[in-house]
Amino acid sequence: MNSTLDRFSKLLEKDGTWCTVLADAGTGTGDSLEAADVRPGQIRDALLAAGAANADAKAVEKAIQPMEGVPNPVARFVLVHDGRVEVDEVLAGERVDSPYVKVGVVPDLLPLLRHADSDIPVVTASVDRTGADVKLAYARRAITGGPESSHSVQGSTENLKKVPGGGWSQGRFQHRTEEIWRKNAEDVAAEIDRLVQTERPAIVAIGGDIRARDLVLHQLSENARAIATTVDSHTRAGGAHPEVMDAAVQKLLAENQAYSQRRLLEQLEEEKGHNNGKAATGIGAVVHALQQAQVQTLVLSTELTADPGAGNTATDPDSHPAKEMLVLGSSPWIATVEEETLGAQILGKAAAAPALIRAAVLTDADVEILPKAAIPGGAIVAALLRWPVGPAVPGEGQ
Incomplete structure (x- = not known):
């Protein structure tokens, strides 16, 4: 989807706590005017309840005030770190019925991808x-x-x-x-x-x-x-x-x-059919490829991205879309277990989709979101690679 994600690479390297919000930014009409006025305060309270610092929650509240004179629908995507608004983007024509509010160790680009997948x-x-x-x-x-x-x-x-x-x-x-x-x-x-x-x-x-x-x-x-x-x-x-x-x-x-999506799926299918081809499917194989900066295009399924931030208790990396992953402060950027960190600092845990997206951006890979049924083998995540894979790894083909 998106070669323009590289503009976030410097932000993704920062440690600390991030607040991510995607919310309706319209003023509304008639009865909805009051709802628009109270929305910023409700989002502030939701951030505080999720563990955000007071300075971060107030920065978000100030940034997402209703936009007067702008036709509906319109949404706003905001990233806040250390009390500072790092990203504030207004998305024309995007409707958001329920705000997406997240506090975590990474700036979560998934809402932006899901609601603005034509930012090219x-x-x-x-x-x-x-x-x-x-x-x-x-x-x-x-x-x-x-x-x-x-x-x-x-x-x-x-x-x-x-x-x-x-x-x-x-x-x-x-x-x-x-x-x-x-x-x-x-x-x-x-x-x-x-x-x-x-x-x-x-x-x-x-x-x-x-x-x-x-x-x-x-x-x-x-x-x-x-x-x-x-x-x-x-x-x-x-x-x-x-x-x-x-x-x-x-x-x-x-x-x-x-055309691009059709060509990508054709390449994945073709490479998956070759021994040591340039494709990886399943979380285990894709994480392994991301750790080596081997991924050219990361493909996330709509199943994996359907419920960002959902609570999860899965123990098998491939058994549940919301499985948490380790977020690292330097290369290899992502891991499923501590033994894979190669000595890099563990910043914390994040849900699979935002963690995978972060690793993709930091290794200069593109990201696409496609229906699971369209991905070869029905995998929840796949990748087209820059060079052929080596021996099989746990989770490949799931």
């Missing part, structure tokens, strides 16, 4: 022959404080229009005009290439003048061109409707996500 970068460019409006945004559009940027690339307009009529100078003017168009498109393509290299977007959507967008498309780098699509609308013209580009982006994202 997107580059759009609305072009004409003078330049382009290039935008970096995210599929989940944050209302405030969101990581979004937009600016214009303005090219030359000298001799921009072809000169009608005959005469010996006509060819020279037309050649000059073509060169200006090409140079302007080159500048736009360079900016798109820069964003593709630094932000790793899922798609690049190019709309605008048909000739200009074709010029830009053909001057993109190979990596950018591989994820680029033209949108059949002059999206930079006066009176252009931005919803045309928005609709095209949403369609492309849905297609991209479906």
